Amino acid sequence: MNIAMNTLKLNSLAWNCAKALPCLFLLLGTVPAFAEGSRVVATGGGTTIEGSAGGGIVPWAVINGYGSSDEWSATAMATGVYVDDFTLNVIGASLSFDNRFELSLARQTFDLDTMGGELGQDIFGIKYKLAGELLYTAMPQITLGAQYKRVDDFAIPQAVGARSDWGLDVYIAASKVFFDAVAGRNVLLNGTVRATKANQTGLLGFGTQANNDYQFVLEASAAVLLTDNLALGIEYRQKPNELAFAREDDWQDVFLAWFINKHLSVVTAYANLGSIAGFADQQGWYVSVEGTL
Amino acid sequence: MSRLLLKLLPVAAWLFFTGCAVQKAESSAPQVNSKNSTSSQHTLYQALGGEVGLSAIVDGLLARIATDQRIVHHFQETDIALFRERAIEHFCLVADGGCVYHGENMALSHQGLNITQADFDALVGHLIESMKEQQIPLSTRNALLKRLAPMYSDITYH
Numbered sequence: 001m002n003i004a005m006n007t008l009k010l011n012s013l014a015w016n017c018a019k020a021l022p023c024l025f026l027l028l029g030t031v032p033a034f035a036e037g038s039r040v041v042a043t044g045g046g047t048t049i050e051g052s053a054g055g056g057i058v059p060w061a062v063i064n065g066y067g068s069s070d071e072w073s074a075t076a077m078a079t080g081v082y083v084d085d086f087t088l089n090v091i092g093a094s095l096s097f098d099n100r101f102e103l104s105l106a107r108q109t110f111d112l113d114t115m116g117g118e119l120g121q122d123i124f125g126i127k128y129k130l131a132g133e134l135l136y137t138a139m140p141q142i143t144l145g146a147q148y149k150r151v152d153d154f155a156i157p158q159a160v161g162a163r164s165d166w167g168l169d170v171y172i173a174a175s176k177v178f179f180d181a182v183a184g185r186n187v188l189l190n191g192t193v194r195a196t197k198a199n200q201t202g203l204l205g206f207g208t209q210a211n212n213d214y215q216f217v218l219e220a221s222a223a224v225l226l227t228d229n230l231a232l233g234i235e236y237r238q239k240p241n242e243l244a245f246a247r248e249d250d251w252q253d254v255f256l257a258w259f260i261n262k263h264l265s266v267v268t269a270y271a272n273l274g275s276i277a278g279f280a281d282q283q284g285w286y287v288s289v290e291g292t293l
Numbered sequence: 294m295s296r297l298l299l300k301l302l303p304v305a306a307w308l309f310f311t312g313c314a315v316q317k318a319e320s321s322a323p324q325v326n327s328k329n330s331t332s333s334q335h336t337l338y339q340a341l342g343g344e345v346g347l348s349a350i351v352d353g354l355l356a357r358i359a360t361d362q363r364i365v366h367h368f369q370e371t372d373i374a375l376f377r378e379r380a381i382e383h384f385c386l387v388a389d390g391g392c393v394y395h396g397e398n399m400a401l402s403h404q405g406l407n408i409t410q411a412d413f414d415a416l417v418g419h420l421i422e423s424m425k426e427q428q429i430p431l432s433t434r435n436a437l438l439k440r441l442a443p444m445y446s447d448i449t450y451h
């Protein structure tokens with residue numbers, strides 16, 4: 001049973017990859033001049049479950065892909081998160097220009113493996129670099145971002161007390177790479193402040209009947225580049241805890257990212273998502289595959 | 294979470310200290326400066342292979358620039374032989390090699406070239422590749438990049 005489950009889950013990842021690739025080619029067709037980006041490998045980071053460039057769960061100040069000044073870049077990704085009682089599948093794509101603007105789309109499907117049923121949301125993200133250069137300036141790279149989210153079906157979120165079926169997250173992220181920082185390795189540090197009304201990132205809707213205020217949450221990542229192509233890191237994401245029906249916990253993960261080249265990367269992580277909808281201690285694996293042009 | 298961290302910490306520590314085995318392959322490598330590696334005062338210059346090593350790195354860099362359509366146009370009016378000498382001297386100075394640098398400072402020597410971020414990224418990429426070709430270990434490469442990266446603001450967009 002368990003093996004069958006896992007095969008099923010992996011199949012869905014493969015299927016998502018297959019679905020994400022045409023998106024990339026579609027983008028390719030509509031955008032001119034896609035040479036390989038000039039930026040140094042790994043500086044695009046990965047793509048979060050919400051579609052923005054970053055780690056696995058925390059958006060960073062980096063702009064997706066490897067486009068530098070006046071260059072375009074496009075990415076497509078498929079991600080699966082397999083915790084005890086739930087499975088999250090994400091496909092996404094992004095387009096960026098000038099190492100300054102980033103547009104992203106992500107489609108999340110959240111399977112309630114144990115309870116039965118499914119939740120989902122679409123996330124449209126934008127990012128704009130305000131100041132600094134990740135590698136080159138003493139000032140960290142600072143980016144302003146927003147994520148517009150809308151759930152597919154408001155029935156379950158409403159039933160558990162959410163107020164709205166859409167929401168807008170706004171965040172500021174600061175990232176910097178410190179060369180030769182630990183044992184000769186480069187280290188990336190990132191801190192993000194987010195204003196959000198999302199319950200469980202939005203899968204359980206936005207706001208509550210009792211409270212429709214924005215909550216401010218802190219998110220952080222640290223990674224060490226073991227080699228030019230391999231990064232080992234940790235992430236922490238504070239979450240609001242507004243819905244009365246069940247507790248919501250902060251999220252954390254430990255990740256290993258392999259930037260095979262400027263066109264392909266694979267991120268694996270072990271994540272602890274805490275309590276979700278009354279199911280305690282949700283832990284499991286995270287796998288993400290990303291293609292970049 | 295503490296449970297999770299405890300479980301993964303040994304793995305992380307092992308990966309970190311072994312450098313995922315890649316480091317091992319590299320540490321047997323530096324051929325150019327094997328003579329110097331036992332010397333008591335170990336500068337970045339020596340780790341880069343001294344004069345022989347730096348010349349090879351700069352030649353590798355020049356060869357890559359010469360075939361890169363994105364940036365080669367900047368060098369159209371450059372005396373390449375002179376630029377090579379200056380670049381070697383400059384890297385030597387930056388790496389505590391104690392050379393005398395006869396060129397201009399970075400802001401002045403790049404004045405009017407309007408070098409973009411993409412140009413800079415491209416050159417950094419070539420420098421990394423050239424150092425890799427000379428089997429310079431990761432930590433030495435990072436140490437040089439650490440000293441060059443802050444020159445970005447002097448070199449670009451003016």
Ligand code: HEM
Nearest residue numbers: 354355356357358359360365366367368369370371373376
């Ligand atoms: C061993 C090294 C090199 C060789 C053998 C070489 C050879 C050549 C040759 C044969 C040409 C064509 C000349 C012509 O059509 O008149 C050329 C053009 C050029 N080379 Fe090199 N080159 C070398 C290194 C470099 C380097 C290091 C740079 C720049 C950093 C460079 C920049 C250029 C440029 C800008 C042109 C075009 C000149 C123009 O179109 O007016 N070259 N090179």
Ligand code: HEM
Nearest residue numbers: 364367368370371379380383396397402408412413416441
């Ligand atoms: C860390 C990055 C860089 C360093 C350390 C560096 C270093 C140098 C040095 C030492 C010189 C000689 C100055 C002199 O002769 O007085 C020089 C000249 C030059 N650099 Fe750079 N440079 C860097 C980045 C770039 C980039 C990104 C470009 C363009 C793609 C560039 C284009 C040039 C050109 C065209 C010259 C010759 C100017 C002339 O003909 O007089 N440099 N650079």
